Amino acid sequence: MVxxxxxxxxxxxxxxxxWILVGLMAAFVILGNFVMWxxxxxxxxxxxxTELMQEKERWTEQLKKSNLDEGLRxxxxxxxxxxxxxxxxxxxxxxxxxxxxxxxxxxLGILITLLTIIIAGDIIAAEFSTGTIKLLLIRPSSRIKxxxxxxxxxxxxxMVLLLTLFVISFLLNGILFGFKYMDLPLLHFTGGQVVEQNxxxxxxxxxxxxxxxxxxYITIAxxxxxxxxxxxxxxxxxxxxxxxxxxLLEALQRYEWSKYLLFANTDLTQYMEGRPFHxxxxxxxxxxxxxxxxxxFNLVSWLMFTRRDVAG
Numbered sequence: 001m002v003x004x005x006x007x008x009x010x011x012x013x014x015x016x017x018x019w020i021l022v023g024l025m026a027a028f029v030i031l032g033n034f035v036m037w038x039x040x041x042x043x044x045x046x047x048x049x050t051e052l053m054q055e056k057e058r059w060t061e062q063l064k065k066s067n068l069d070e071g072l073r074x075x076x077x078x079x080x081x082x083x084x085x086x087x088x089x090x091x092x093x094x095x096x097x098x099x100x101x102x103x104x105x106x107x108l109g110i111l112i113t114l115l116t117i118i119i120a121g122d123i124i125a126a127e128f129s130t131g132t133i134k135l136l137l138i139r140p141s142s143r144i145k146x147x148x149x150x151x152x153x154x155x156x157x158x159m160v161l162l163l164t165l166f167v168i169s170f171l172l173n174g175i176l177f178g179f180k181y182m183d184l185p186l187l188h189f190t191g192g193q194v195v196e197q198n199x200x201x202x203x204x205x206x207x208x209x210x211x212x213x214x215x216x217y218i219t220i221a222x223x224x225x226x227x228x229x230x231x232x233x234x235x236x237x238x239x240x241x242x243x244x245x246x247x248l249l250e251a252l253q254r255y256e257w258s259k260y261l262l263f264a265n266t267d268l269t270q271y272m273e274g275r276p277f278h279x280x281x282x283x284x285x286x287x288x289x290x291x292x293x294x295x296x297f298n299l300v301s302w303l304m305f306t307r308r309d310v311a312g
Contacts, residue, residue, distance in 0.1 A: 004145060008153035012119060021115045025161065028111055029168050033101050037176040040096045048092045056083045071275070078189040085187055085194040097181050099199050101173035105165060106203070106269075109210035112161045113217050113242060120154045120221035121235035147305045151222055151298075158214050166207055202272075209268040216266050216290060217242055219297045226304040253277070265289045 012018055059076040062068060068076075086093050094100040185196040221238035228234040245263035252258040259265075259278040265286035270276050 004149035005152055008123075008149050009156065012123075012153060012157055018119065021118065022161070022164070025108075025111045025115055025165070026168055029105060029108055029165060030172060032108060033105060033169060033172050033176065036101050036104055037173075040100065048096055049087065051095060052083045052086055052093055056080055074275075081194050082187045082189050091185065091187065091196075092181065094184065094186065094199070096177070097184065098170070098173035098177040098179065099181070099184060099186075099203070101177065102166070102169045102203055103206065105169035105173075106206045106210055108165060109162070109207070109214060110242075112158060112165060113214045114239065115161060116154060116158045116214060116218050117221040117238045117242065118235055119157060120218050121225050121238045122231040123150050123154060123222070123225060144302065144306065147226075147302060151219075151301075154218050154222065155215065158211070158218060162207060162211050162214070166203075205272065206269055209272070212268055212290070213266040216262065216294065219294060219301075223297045223301040223304070226301045249277070259285075260289060262289070262293050 059080055063073065063076050085091070094103065184199055186199045186202045187194055188197055189195075217238070220241055221234070224237050225231075225234040228237075245266075249258065249261065249263050252261070256278070259281055264277040264281075267277075268283065268286060271283045271286070276282070
């Protein structure tokens, strides 16, 4: 099993395409953080107080509107006490510090998802299309071990990308903004009051929860790759599902049963922000839904791979 896993990792990292994709991800992260650094120049130094006071004025004016969306009203209502806490306790906002850049970089996790989908969509389909699957099957290892080694290799690859994203973001933002305010807390409104949270712990939770979404999409791509001989079709269908999922949610959000859809539960950071897709949804509920889909997708992958004819 270990040799199979090493072999799959060797296949991934020996391809020039893999390093090109990793390079593109790094380039997007660097470009995005440079743009963010430039836009947040006014909040650096002592400018954060002025920024917060101006923000409070904007939200206060918005709350006077009678036709304001309830979601925005809740956000503004909770944001104002957080701003007051910053000003009263002289705790600068993360805006204009390295922490804001690192936190915003977590949203670039979609790049990791897309990159791993491209690799995962090809990892089985390419074996069948080129006929190299026969070289694996003549080994004494069972099909389930071959399948598992490929899946684990993809998960390890996604974790490497996630760690790479964090390290690049940390170092780059530290250079741009300066490695200051290392003990800066994150303020969050919860339970009717403002609480201080550990910034590093919050960031790791954000990155890891985004990683859960990536794992689910990898599993989908893996299942689709098991069904197609064409790598292009497997990758195309997988990427299409990622983008179609959000569109589908927008169209079906008004229905109560939409909370059982996969895409309504992949973003677990919604619970950190206190704004779930549907009222009544909880973290344990989403984990349960994801577990069911996870088992279902892997079962389909196993059935397709183990029963697939490789004669052609």
